[in-house]
Amino acid sequence: MSVVDTRTTIQGSEISFPVCIGPTGFHCLCWPDGEQSTAKAAQALNICYVSSTFSTCSFEDIVSSAPNGLRWFQIYIQRDKQVTKQLIQRAETLGYKALVITVDTPVIGNRLQDNRNKFSLPLFVKIKNFHASIEENSETLLPVSDIDPSTCWKDLAWIRRITRMPIILKGILTREDAELAVSHNVQGIIVSNHGGRQLDTVPATIDALSEVVNAVQGKMEVYLDGGIHTGTDVLKALALGARCIFLGRPILWGLTYKGEEGVRQVLNILKKEFHKSMIFTGCRSISEISQDLVQFSRL
Template sequence: MNQIPTDVCCLADYERHAQTILSEPTWAYLSGYSMDGFTHQRNRTKLDEVLVQQRILTESLGQGDCRQTLFGTELSMPLLIAPLAYQKLASSMGELGSVQAAAAQEVGFCLSTLASSTIEQVADVAPQSKRWFQLYCQPSLDDTLTLIRRAESSGYQAIVVTADAPINGVRNAEQRAGFELPDGVRAVNLDGLPQAAQGDSVFACWMGQAPDWQTLAWLREQTSLPILLKGVMHPADAKCAVELGIDGLIVSNHGGRVLDSQPATIEVLPAIRAAVGATLPVLLDSGIRRGSDIFKAIALGADAVLLGRPVFYAQAVAGPLGVAHCLRILRDELEATMALCGCATVQDINQDCLYTPF
């Protein structure tokens, strides 16, 4: 069994160790970003600029907790593991280890279409897990529907439609390292499905096959599961999704891996919350590294957050045990932040918990 290094105290420690373990091409793929990395950097910079407001001598904190309920399912904290492709790049257990860690820590798990374990394997290894399926729409609607039906049959509780990556970002570090998927790691859920047509034009080839609002409307008609739209960065797009009956939004810039020079997700979150009202579930993705980041996201309008790259790093260092430890670190940090800011529950967290100049 993998052991957690004794000097791992926070998620950054897992990242530091992972870089020494993973091959250079794999590291370039997992940690890489689009073009110059401005979006990737801004996700962190803008989270760091949000300041929390400590409160003292608050009564009735002894019974506090950080539980959150989404679509009728209770989580131990407002967090899900993000849909991460090819997790077997990090360790042999890949998604099977991550979903077990998520179940042990009672948080959500979102399985990628591009997972290196099947929809069914993930469900079988952790039948009590709180799991969603992330959908990349396929060129064929029939193939897209096949993926949805497999997720429904395997007990997944929601569908997450990723809309912000119709094409891959221009990731120079990955190109320089010559990254290729190693033998034994592939998108197994797409086995037997036709590959997208190739070409030398983004518009004529890739964008000609990309989903659009009509695709989303069609998807809404195909399943009774909650559908969340991932990759929302503009209030107008948020409103369009609501008008189509979408059940939740994920504010995400794909961790800076697709389009560079975007704003940080924490910057656009308040406007998107204002656009859709107070009750629609809104989650925030990209840049989460501390429990205090989760607190800031909740204060600015999120109901929960997604955790991405740190799951890879923890998996590479210590397998499923590392992922579970990573999740527990975040819970402890979130609870400490809540207690010191006078919040007994997630519902107590609001913009008054953030510092604004007097």
């Protein structure tokens, strides 16, 4: 175990280890430079950063801050198709390498803590890439864009006509939806429950992962989002079939602590833990990580 290689690829691009940064909004709440600092940390670690529709830095500023970084773009499909088209094509022009479509948010979930706390964004925090409004009669004071609740599988054909980026669906949790994704020829799935903030009592993503992986039968890459706190968690996700994992909250914690340096520290902790987990389980490369490493308890 003197040489252990943590590198892998996602959609053909090499990353230094199978941990990437998932789409979360409003990074300027955490640090003045917001998503720019996040993008710099991702570039420094040679991993992918997925920019959110709700970024508080412009896509242009994110790109200029980390021009050599691997970037994907996450979008909520808007009622105004022209707005959706402009966002997607703008991202592609700026060098984003994949399009992540969030499919578990036809409406915003029942965010009880936000509602009870009457949370609202401070005036200095703005969504920079398009105008987002507050829903009429909404209990939440969070600004939300005009998400189209009528979005369905047939919309993928229209999206393919306006972009050449590979399409990743974020928010799949079941075999049935995974099989539909295969039949619609998308390039990837992110198994995600939106951090548990959409429908209460949905499965943990690690519990849904095997069902989705078995359904796609190797026809596309499957990733996992949510619930990862240690390098051992990363190892288990890969053993159960994930190509890599995407981090949400831990990145925001690191960003709040010390900006780019804080995000780097979070990522380096996970990288060291994952590297040791590979050593302890005798895996010299990502390809040697298999389901044999995971034992399921039966109650």
